[in-house]
Amino acid sequence: DTAVSQTPKYLVTQMGNDKSIKCEQNLGHDTMYWYKQDSKKFLKIMFSYNNKELIINETVPNRFSPKSPDKAHLNLHINSLELGDSAVYFCASSLIRGEGANYGYTFGSGTRLTVV
Amino acid sequence: QQQVKQSPQSLIVQKGGIPIINCAYENTAFDYFPWYQQFPGKGPALLIAIRPDVSEKKEGRFTISFNKSAKQFSLHIMDSQPGDSATYFCAASMGGGATNKLIFGTGTLLAVQP
Numbered sequence: 327d328t329a330v331s332q333t334p335k336y337l338v339t340q341m342g343n344d345k346s347i348k349c350e351q352n353l354g355h356d357t358m359y360w361y362k363q364d365s366k367k368f369l370k371i372m373f374s375y376n377n378k379e380l381i382i383n384e385t386v387p388n389r390f391s392p393k394s395p396d397k398a399h400l401n402l403h404i405n406s407l408e409l410g411d412s413a414v415y416f417c418a419s420s421l422i423r424g425e426g427a428n429y430g431y432t433f434g435s436g437t438r439l440t441v442v
Numbered sequence: 443q444q445q446v447k448q449s450p451q452s453l454i455v456q457k458g459g460i461p462i463i464n465c466a467y468e469n470t471a472f473d474y475f476p477w478y479q480q481f482p483g484k485g486p487a488l489l490i491a492i493r494p495d496v497s498e499k500k501e502g503r504f505t506i507s508f509n510k511s512a513k514q515f516s517l518h519i520m521d522s523q524p525g526d527s528a529t530y531f532c533a534a535s536m537g538g539g540a541t542n543k544l545i546f547g548t549g550t551l552l553a554v555q556p
Contacts, residue, residue: 330485357540367529369486369546376540416485422540429474429535429542433485 329353332417332434339407340442347402347437349417357381357422358400359431360392363414372415375400376422407441414438444469446534448547455522456555463517463550465532470513472534476544477506477517480529489530490517522554 330351339345351358359382360372374382375394389405400417417434447466455461465475476491492499492506492515499506503520519526532547 357542359543367480367549369531369549371543371545374540374543379540381540382543418485420542422542430476430488430491431478431486431544433478433487435483435485 330434338440344405349400351419355419355421359418361416412441446547452551454553466514471536474535478531524554
């Protein structure tokens with residue numbers, strides 16, 4: 327199936343721990359994103375990468391560090407987790423350049439992070 | 443100026459009704475206006491999108507109406523069905539290239555009663 331896949335789907339961890347979320351897309355898109363959805367369902371962009379290059383960094387704490395080993399993968403590592411980091415994190419991708427570029431995002435199913 | 447305001451926060455309609463969700467924006471540089479549908483436990487999925495050079499776009503039972511002068515756009519769902527019950531988000535973005543980012547509205551929880 328062509329999709330954006332994220333792992334894990336659920337993550338429960340204690341304050342102060344470090345955790346990672348992985349994302350992969352097989353759509354041939356050139357740009358990937360991390361969005362955070364809070365308890366009120368508000369979606370806010372955190373980062374974007376275009377062909378492995380960091381493009382958007384929306385004043386996210388330094389504890390969050392994205393990494394893109396190639397244009398099909400975008401991971402999110404979070405250090406020293408805090409209670410306020412509890413949210414659903416969505417990975418998304420889009421095709422920005424070239425034939426078929428249309429800016430429509432394809433989202434993964436999300437990772438529900440709970441910090442206790 | 444980067445905000446997209448969405449209303450109502452929640453909406454209940456009977457099956458067959460026509461729910462209407464409204465969004466407003468300030469930044470006239472926005473040039474792409476999509477709507478996303480999100481079911482519980484799933485990611486948002488692109489439903490329909492419009493660019494400001496047209497005033498209306500229809501795809502199946504979903505219609506976007508766009509008023510450029512008022513800086514408003516809305517989603518209409520014709521002949522709504524219980525399966526349409528979901529959270530709907532409007533969004534806006536500007537420009538081409540890799541700096542493009544979607545700014546989302548606050549979402550509308552739609553319940554279609556049988």
